[in-house]
Amino acid sequence: MSSLSPKRPAQARTWVDRLETLLTTAPVHLVVIVIALLWTLPTAGLLISSFRQPDALLTSGWWSVFVPPLDPTQFHLGNYITVLTRQGMGQAFINSLIITIPATVMPIAIATFAAYALAWMQFPGRQLLFVVIVGLLVVPLQMTLIPVLRAYNSLGLSGTFLGVWLAHTGYGMPLGIYLLRNYIGTLPRDLIEAAAVDGASHLKIFTRIVVPLSTPAIASFAVFQFLWVWNDLLVALVYLGGNQEVAPVTLVLRNLVGDRGQDWHLLTAGAFISMVVPLLVFLGLQRYFVRGLLAGSVKG
Amino acid sequence: MQDTANLMRLLSAIAAIVLGSGGIIALFYGANWLVNYLPYGLRSRVLPWVYMTPALAVLAAFLILPTIRTLIISFMDRRSEAFVGLDNYIFAFTNSAMLIAFRNNLLWLVLVTGISVSLGLVIAVLVDRVPYEPLAKALIFLPMAISFVGASVIWRFVYAYQPPGFEQIGLLNAIVVALGFEPVGWLVNRTVNNFALIAIMIWLQTGFAMVLLSSAVKGIPQDVIEAARIDGANEFQIFWRITIPMINSTIVVVSTTIIVLVLKVFDIVFVMTGGNLDTDVIASRMIKEMFNFRNFGRGSAIAVILLLAVIPVMVANIRRFQQQEANR
Numbered sequence: 001m002s003s004l005s006p007k008r009p010a011q012a013r014t015w016v017d018r019l020e021t022l023l024t025t026a027p028v029h030l031v032v033i034v035i036a037l038l039w040t041l042p043t044a045g046l047l048i049s050s051f052r053q054p055d056a057l058l059t060s061g062w063w064s065v066f067v068p069p070l071d072p073t074q075f076h077l078g079n080y081i082t083v084l085t086r087q088g089m090g091q092a093f094i095n096s097l098i099i100t101i102p103a104t105v106m107p108i109a110i111a112t113f114a115a116y117a118l119a120w121m122q123f124p125g126r127q128l129l130f131v132v133i134v135g136l137l138v139v140p141l142q143m144t145l146i147p148v149l150r151a152y153n154s155l156g157l158s159g160t161f162l163g164v165w166l167a168h169t170g171y172g173m174p175l176g177i178y179l180l181r182n183y184i185g186t187l188p189r190d191l192i193e194a195a196a197v198d199g200a201s202h203l204k205i206f207t208r209i210v211v212p213l214s215t216p217a218i219a220s221f222a223v224f225q226f227l228w229v230w231n232d233l234l235v236a237l238v239y240l241g242g243n244q245e246v247a248p249v250t251l252v253l254r255n256l257v258g259d260r261g262q263d264w265h266l267l268t269a270g271a272f273i274s275m276v277v278p279l280l281v282f283l284g285l286q287r288y289f290v291r292g293l294l295a296g297s298v299k300g
Numbered sequence: 301m302q303d304t305a306n307l308m309r310l311l312s313a314i315a316a317i318v319l320g321s322g323g324i325i326a327l328f329y330g331a332n333w334l335v336n337y338l339p340y341g342l343r344s345r346v347l348p349w350v351y352m353t354p355a356l357a358v359l360a361a362f363l364i365l366p367t368i369r370t371l372i373i374s375f376m377d378r379r380s381e382a383f384v385g386l387d388n389y390i391f392a393f394t395n396s397a398m399l400i401a402f403r404n405n406l407l408w409l410v411l412v413t414g415i416s417v418s419l420g421l422v423i424a425v426l427v428d429r430v431p432y433e434p435l436a437k438a439l440i441f442l443p444m445a446i447s448f449v450g451a452s453v454i455w456r457f458v459y460a461y462q463p464p465g466f467e468q469i470g471l472l473n474a475i476v477v478a479l480g481f482e483p484v485g486w487l488v489n490r491t492v493n494n495f496a497l498i499a500i501m502i503w504l505q506t507g508f509a510m511v512l513l514s515s516a517v518k519g520i521p522q523d524v525i526e527a528a529r530i531d532g533a534n535e536f537q538i539f540w541r542i543t544i545p546m547i548n549s550t551i552v553v554v555s556t557t558i559i560v561l562v563l564k565v566f567d568i569v570f571v572m573t574g575g576n577l578d579t580d581v582i583a584s585r586m587i588k589e590m591f592n593f594r595n596f597g598r599g600s601a602i603a604v605i606l607l608l609a610v611i612p613v614m615v616a617n618i619r620r621f622q623q624q625e626a627n628r
Contacts, residue, residue: 028426035423036439039503042454043442045471049457061469094310109324114355123348127625129356134621136363138610140564142586142603144366146373146596170362173355202347203332231447233567237587250449254571257453264457264469271453275446282445286438290511 050268051075057264079269083256087266088244089273092252096230096277098161099248103168103229104222110169111176112184112218116206118177119185120192130181136174144171145238152239159243167235172225179224179295183217184210220292223285227278249274324354367607374600378593388601398602401580404494405563408581412501412562417555419502420509424517425543427510437514441507448504448567455500456572459486487572493579500568505561509554516550517543556613563609582606 049062052074065074084090117123118130148167149158157163187210195205211218233250240246247255253267253274260266282289331350335343377384392398423440427433443451460470464482468474473483486496520543528538544551566583573579575588582602590599 025429028429032423032426032430032436035419036436039440039443039507041471042458042503043446046454046457058469060467061471061474063471063474098310098312106324109328110354110358113328113351117348117351121348121351123345123352126348129352131618131621133359134618135614136359137617138560138614139363139367140583140603140606140610142564142583143370143607144362145603146590146600147366147369148362166358167362170358173359174363177355201332201336202351203329227445231450233447233449233570234587250447253449253453257449257456257571261456264460267453268457271450275450278445278447279442282442283438286441289444290515293508293512294515 046268046271049264050079050272051077052079052265054079054263054265057268058262079265080273083266083269083273087256087260087270088247088252089249089270091245092247092249093273095246096248096250096274099164099168099236099246100226100229102161103165103172104225106165107169107172107176107225108218108222111173111180111221112211112214113206114173114177115180115184116202116210118181119187120205120210121202130177133174133177137178139174141171141234145234149238158239159241159246161246163239164235164246167239168225168229168232171235172228175224176221179221179292180214180217182295184214187213216288216291217295219285219288220295223281223289224292226281227289230278230281327354370600370603373596374604376597378595378597380596384597388597389605391598392601392605397580398585400578401582401585404579405565405581407494408498408501408562408565409559411495411498412505413555413558416502416505416509416558417513417551420506420554421513421544421551423506423510424514425539427514428517437507437510441511443504444507446504449571451500451504452568452571455496455503456487459496461485461488488577490578493573493577497568497572497579500572501562501565505558509558512550512554513547516547520546556616560610560613564606 045062048065049057052062052065053076056074084093118126152158152163157166191209192205195209200208230248231250232248233254236248236251237254240248240251244252249270253270256263256267256270328351332347335347335350338346373380374388375383375385377387423436427436430436446454457469458471459473460468461473461483462468462470464477468477468483470486472486477483484492487493524542524546525538528542533541564583565581566587569575569579569581569584570587575581575584580588582605586599586602586606589595589602
């Protein structure tokens with residue numbers, strides 16, 4: 001840019017420009033840092049508080065731990081032990097895993113087969129079917145709760161893991177088919193036709209070519225579905241009902257807010273337990289998550 | 301005892317994972333094998349349906365048929381025994397609690413969409429110019445991984461209230477008191493409680509908007525911006541005249557995604573206030589009608605209203621998809 005102001009003497013230009021750069025970029029740094037800090041503080045406060053003594057939590061703010069003298073002995077793991085063993089969070093954590101893993105694997109398998117058929121097989125009604133699936137992307141879950149709950153009650157599926165797995169499989173299906181069909185549809189036609197000419201069956205093309213090449217898309221959908229199911233409250237609340245035996249972390253945490261709303265040592269530790277798995281998945285697989293977001297997704 | 305029970309659960313979970321995923325794959329292989337015994341001509345006609353059927357079955361069972369059923373139930377009484385015409389809809393549009401829910405939902409839609417998209421856009425443009433971009437982005441994006449329930453607990457703690465004279469443990473009230481004001485009951489004070497809930501959603505969604513908009517901003521060709529600079533445009537002119545028009549389609553996609561999400565917002569209200577003190581939204585009213593009042597007719601009518609509200613988005617999505625197909 002400096003080359004664009006030829007009237008200024010060379011010596012003054014560098015000095016003025018340096019000041020100018022500093023003055024113009026300082027607000028940018030300030031805004032970015034302040035926002036990043038604002039966005040982090042609430043979570044940081046929760047995390048710090050979850051290690052503090054129960055009575056200290058109620059008499060001083062979490063920021064007071066930064067006031068000298070810094071005392072590392074004021075932190076302890078007792079809140080976590082209490083909430084895991086006495087408040088059912090340990091059980092809930094296992095339940096969340098039991099709910100989430102099959103509810104992620106099942107829709108992936110079903111959606112990948114369907115996406116392949118929609119992208120590379122000829123059959124009547126193919127386009128129409130995909131249009132219907134695109135339409136289903138934004139259907140609110142609320143539209144389905146009452147009839148599915150009634151069916152579950154008469155089939156004995158309410159309050160069972162199987163019921164929740166199937167429900168999440170159904171609710172995740174439009175997004176899964178949509179993402180995967182768009183990706184699988186862009187695989188090189190030559191590759192798939194060459195394999196077909198060589199006499200490979202559809203199943204062989206699917207397992208040997210399509211699935212390995214579609215790993216990034218499958219991973220994106222897997223991260224989406226995993227986070228969605230782990231973080232879900234509504235589906236668990238409606239289909240699992242009050243059955244504490246099968247309740248996931250979100251449901252137990254919600255009940256904790258209702259019953260022990262002022263016991264901050266339990267709430268902070270419980271909330272962090274409910275967040276740790278999605279945070280790890282997110283940090284580890286952020287690349288795939290972002291790619292899934294960029295693929296343009298509108299989930300119902 | 302507890303340990304054996306947990307062990308049993310873990311074992312059954314592993315069994316379920318193996319059965320659930322393995323079973324589905326075995327189903328596909330088995331069906332494929334059976335199809336091989338069909339005459340050739342028939343085979344290629346049957347095979348696509350073998351691949352499609354499980355997907356179609358769950359779509360029909362969990363989305364298509366229940367949606368139709370809910371439409372029907374919305375015209376029936378609380379136990380779905382007799383038709384009541386439009387009664388449930390008349391209730392939904394005249395009941396005072398429902399009207400408050402509509403007002404709140406509108407507030408949510410305007411504020412969450414407007415603020416998270418514009419803030420996300422500003423951050424996307426600014427973060428492009430700092431060397432620590434990945435870190436700043438990760439910190440702002442991180443709340444995306446947190447559940448609505450988890451976020452509710454985080455913010456309940458930020459909003460925590462102690463009576464005047466006591467040490468404030470909530471960050472926000474500590475700041476308010478430090479500035480010399482009385483502490484505010486953020487969740488019970490009717491003039492601020494809705495905004496306190498809306499702030500949580502903005503916190504959750506700004507990162508999403510930022511990530512999508514940031515990749516769009518980076519997609520703007522550098523020479524266009526350079527050309528504008530040479531022509532003497534300042535940064536604000538570049539932002540308004542070049543950046544925004546060039547990423548317009550992304551702004552629309554991000555906004556509609558957030559609108560659809562906010563329309564159905566439920567968890568935050570349910571956990572934070574239970575919809576009390578005038579904080580109800582449409583989706584939390586629906587759950588109340590369904591569970592607390594056991595009125596399936598009214599609950600269904602409210603759900604149908606939500607569906608009607610997303611139909612424009614649905615149509616836009618289908619149009620966008622058809623254009624995309626035509627360009628292939």
